[in-house]
Structures are given as structure tokens and as C-alpha cells.
Amino acid sequence: VDTLAPNVSILSPVSLTTNYSTSVLINASVNDTVGPLRNVSFRWRNSTAPGDDTTGGNVSNWLPMTLNTGTNAQFNTVGYWTGTLDISALLDGNFSIEINATDSAGRQNATTNVTNVLFDSSRPTNITVIAPAANSFNNANFTVNVNATEKISGLLNVSFRLENGTMNFSWVEATTSILTLGTQRVYNVSRFNTTSWDNVNLNASNGNFSIRFNITDTAGNQNTSITVNFTIDTVFPQASFVFPANNRNQST
Numbered sequence: 001v002d003t004l005a006p007n008v009s010i011l012s013p014v015s016l017t018t019n020y021s022t023s024v025l026i027n028a029s030v031n032d033t034v035g036p037l038r039n040v041s042f043r044w045r046n047s048t049a050p051g052d053d054t055t056g057g058n059v060s061n062w063l064p065m066t067l068n069t070g071t072n073a074q075f076n077t078v079g080y081w082t083g084t085l086d087i088s089a090l091l092d093g094n095f096s097i098e099i100n101a102t103d104s105a106g107r108q109n110a111t112t113n114v115t116n117v118l119f120d121s122s123r124p125t126n127i128t129v130i131a132p133a134a135n136s137f138n139n140a141n142f143t144v145n146v147n148a149t150e151k152i153s154g155l156l157n158v159s160f161r162l163e164n165g166t167m168n169f170s171w172v173e174a175t176t177s178i179l180t181l182g183t184q185r186v187y188n189v190s191r192f193n194t195t196s197w198d199n200v201n202l203n204a205s206n207g208n209f210s211i212r213f214n215i216t217d218t219a220g221n222q223n224t225s226i227t228v229n230f231t232i233d234t235v236f237p238q239a240s241f242v243f244p245a246n247n248r249n250q251s252t
Contacts, residue, residue: 006032006101008112011080013097015116021219022121026065026083028112030101035077039102040065042083045113046095062100077103087119092152095119120153120219127215127223132230139234146174146226150217159214163227164207171214206232 011027013020026042041062063083070079085097095117100110126149132142144160162169213226 004033005107005109006030006037006077006103008099008101008109010097010099010112010114013114013117015114016118020087020117020119021221022086022088024085024087024097024117024119026085026097026099027068028065028081028099028101030077030079030081030099032077032101032103033075034103034105035074036072036104037077037079037101038104038106039100040067040081041100042085043098043100044085044090044095045098046091046093065099088121090119090121092120092122093118118153118219120217120221122152123221123223124148124150124155124215124217125223126150127213127226129213129226129228132211132228134228134230136230137233138230139232144211146213146215148213148215150215153217153219153221155215156218156220157214157216159216161212161214163210163212168212206235 009029011029013024030037030040041064043060043062045059065081065083068080068082071077072079096113096115097117098113102108128147130145130147132138132144146158148155148158158174159171160174161171208231210227210229212224215223
């Protein structure tokens with residue numbers, strides 16, 4: 001006689017601790033005094049993303065899980081079940097994962113879930129370069145800063161790299177937030193001067209340069225497409241008199 005439904009606990013994902021960009025490993029511990037288990041499956045639920053479940057709502061169909069370790073025996077079933085969710089086709093946002101475990105007597109446990117699992121497969125795009133100004137001319141040291149926003153998973157790293165068409169210099173990480181505007185943060189690095197970059201001699205200190213930004217969120221999505229072009233010019237203009245000649249008397 002089997003009057004008890006399987007006992008289920010979700011090991012991963014964990015609520016609000018990890019952000020995912022491509023796939024999610026679902027791992028659950030399922031125990032039952034009388035087995036074997038007929039089915040262990042999972043599904044996702046979201047408040048806005050359309051699902052494919054025939055009952056409607058923002059929920060997916062049940063997706064199969066497989067026994068990874070343990071036994072699916074007739075008595076004292078103990079095992080760890082896993083499944084992989086491909087999130088590349090899903091909208092970014094906040095999801096919950098539900099587990100359904102059914103034993104051979106038809107007893108079902110579909111009440112176990114984990115909430116606040118963040119899916120983020122999009123690279124940061126809300127980026128504004130504050131300094132240097134595009135196509136500007138600079139004759140002295142200056143600060144580089146950028147305004148970057150990531151609303152889903154949050155920003156992990158903001159870095160800068162100098163380029164001059166023939167060489168890409170090392171990345172310099174912006175570790176200081178000098179200003180916070182709501183969910184936006186302005187990052188800066190006060191290490192740019194007109195003769196060296198990250199302790200590397202620029203050799204030709206005058207000419208056309210660009211700075212490339214690397215914006216990475218906590219899900220691992222990177223945006224390295226943002227650049228700003230500028231010119232370094234530390235040489236004074238040279239001038240010489242053509243007329244009148246030096247020490248010449250001029251009457252008219």
C-alpha cells in the first residue's frame with residue numbers, strides 16, 4: 001500500500017543567486033518509500049512570457065528529467081534527477097521552476113518550486129559614453145567615463161581599452177562608481193594620460209585614437225561594440241613671419 005507522494009527538493013537553480021544566459025541545469029532530489037517512480041519532470045512559469053502548455057497561461061509543458069545518480073527501486077527510492085532547460089528562445093525576465101514527481105501508484109507531488117530565477121540572454125545595450133567626447137581633441141590628461149545600465153541581471157564589469165588602428169592596448173577595469181542615477185551607474189577610470197596607457201608607453205603620443213568599452217553583466221553577456229574616437233594633440237602650432245621681414249622699415 002502506497003499512500004504517500006514522493007518527497008522532492010530542488011538543488012538547483014537557487015533563487016536570486018545565479019543569472020543564466022544560455023541554459024539552466026535543473027537538479028532535484030526525489031525520494032519515495034514505495035517505488036519505482038513513474039515520472040520526474042519540470043516546467044517553467046513566468047508572469048509575462050507566453051507558454052506552450054495547453055491549459056493556457058505563462059507556463060511551459062512538462063519537460064522530462066533523467067536519473068543521474070541513485071536508484072529507482074521498488075522500495076526506498078533515492079535519487080538525483082537532472083534536466084536541462086534551453087533558455088535561448090525565452091524572453092529575459094524572472095522565472096520559477098516547478099518539479100512534478102509521480103510514483104508507480106499514481107501519487108503525485110507537483111508543489112515543489114523555486115522562484116526568482118533570472119534569465120538574461122541579452123547583452124547590455126543602454127550605454128552612453130560621457131568622456132571623452134566623440135571626435136574631440138585633447139592636449140592633456142583626462143578622465144574616461146561611461147554611463148551603463150543593466151536592468152535584468154546587473155553589471156559585473158566595465159572596462160576600457162585604447163586602440164590606434166595598429167595596436168590594441170590592455171584592458172583597464174573601472175572599479176569606481178562616481179555617480180548613481182536610479183538604476184544607472186557612471187563608471188570612470190582616471191588613468192588616461194597622453195604619453196602612456198596602463199604603464200605602457202604610447203610611443204607616438206599624438207594622433208588618432210579610439211577607446212573601446214567592454215560592458216559585461218552577471219549572466220556573462222558582453223558588449224564590446226561601443227567605441228569613441230578622439231585625437232591627442234600635444235604639439236604647439238608653429239608660426240613664422242612671411243611679411244614684414246625682421247628689422248625692415250615700412251613706410252606705407
